[in-house]
Amino acid sequence: MKRRSLLQSVGGFSLSALPFVNAFAQNKTLKISHQFPGGTIKEGDFRDRLVRMFAVEVEKRTKGNLKFEIYPGSSLMKTNAQFSSMRKGALDMALIPLSYAGGEIPEVNIGLMPGLVVSYEQAYSWKTKPVGAELNRLLLDKGIVLISWIWQAGGVASRSKPIVDPEDAKGMKVRGGSREVDMILKEAGAAVVTLPSNEIYAAMQTGAMDAAMTSSTSFISFHLEEVAKALTTGRKGAYWFMFEPLMMSKAIFDALPQDQRDAIMAVGAEMEKFAVEGAKADVEEAKRAGLTGKQGPWTQYPKRMLQMRARGFALRDAFPDALRGVVSAEEARDTPAEKDMGAAEVVSSRPAQAA
Secondary structure, X not given: OOHHHHHHHHHOOOHHHOHHHHHHHHOEEEEEEEOOOOOOOXXXXXXXXXXXXXXXXXXXXXXXXXXXXXXXXXXXXXXXXXXXXXXXOOOOEEEOOHHHHOOOOHHHHHHHOOOOOOOHHHHHHHHHOHHHHHHHHHHHHXXXXXXXXXXXXXXXXXXXXXXXXXXXXXOOEEEOOOHHHHHHHHHOOOEEEOOOHHHHHHHHHHOOOOEXXXXXXXXXXXXXXXXXXXXXXXXXXXXXXXXXXXXXXXXXXXXXXHHHHHHHHHHHHHHHHHHHHHHHHHHHHHHHOOOOOOOOHHHHOHHHXXXXXXXXXXXXXXXXXXXXXXXXXXXXXXXXXXXXXXXXXXXXXXXXXXX
């Protein structure tokens, strides 16, 4: 066979007919980003657990053709860059409060509109109602696919007094979380602070912020009990609910084969039951923190106490010259007061004289 005939013969084959090429084209690793603390599939922030459960199940259903890398704690990119990165196709997936994108798309502030959603039942019913269809259409038009609907009741953590009504925030520096909540706070006489939930702890610790509206899950995951004296939870009703869905870049989603897209959407919907249960459980956990007249985080959070105690011992063992016996304030409070043993007996240090 002549060289030209051989090349023509090879050129007649479709590359997609070769099984190894087709398999290679279907294998893909997607990156999922979020701002919440990382954990495991069994323990930690339920939002991080949900993402991990989602990844495992989708990989299973696609027979390993889709794999995932999870980046918690904004370790892949800054929190507020995630939404726009998905729109551009620079980030595959993210779980973030939708209201964070309100600056780009004002309509998405409906995801944290005070007084609009007042229960989990109402929140999740949106998915099959015209409002949900319109929100889904809007996001698709902006390059975003909704994968899992996740709602959380809102509360307020405060460094001083409880905030139950908006008027209670007068004269305080408060983080609202959306434009509309900020408008209410300003009307009530508060100064508004704008930052993502993973920066609340530092701001409250330094006094840059007096209170923050956030979810019970973020209250627990970011250990706000260490810097807050009061907490108002949404366990019996809240004047704001937050929509923080698992989302995907439409550009990335559309490039996948149909069976992989179907698996992503099916598993995403299945995760919503876990999301409701996790959000409600964390409201009760925050309630158990007992911040009104609290005794302190050690007694309400024994797991956290054991972690910090272990760290304290490890640091003193590793750096005794630097720490010189320094202990945490909580350890010092737990140390029993020394009993007064009375005056010590004076014993002469002179050697006895020989007789």
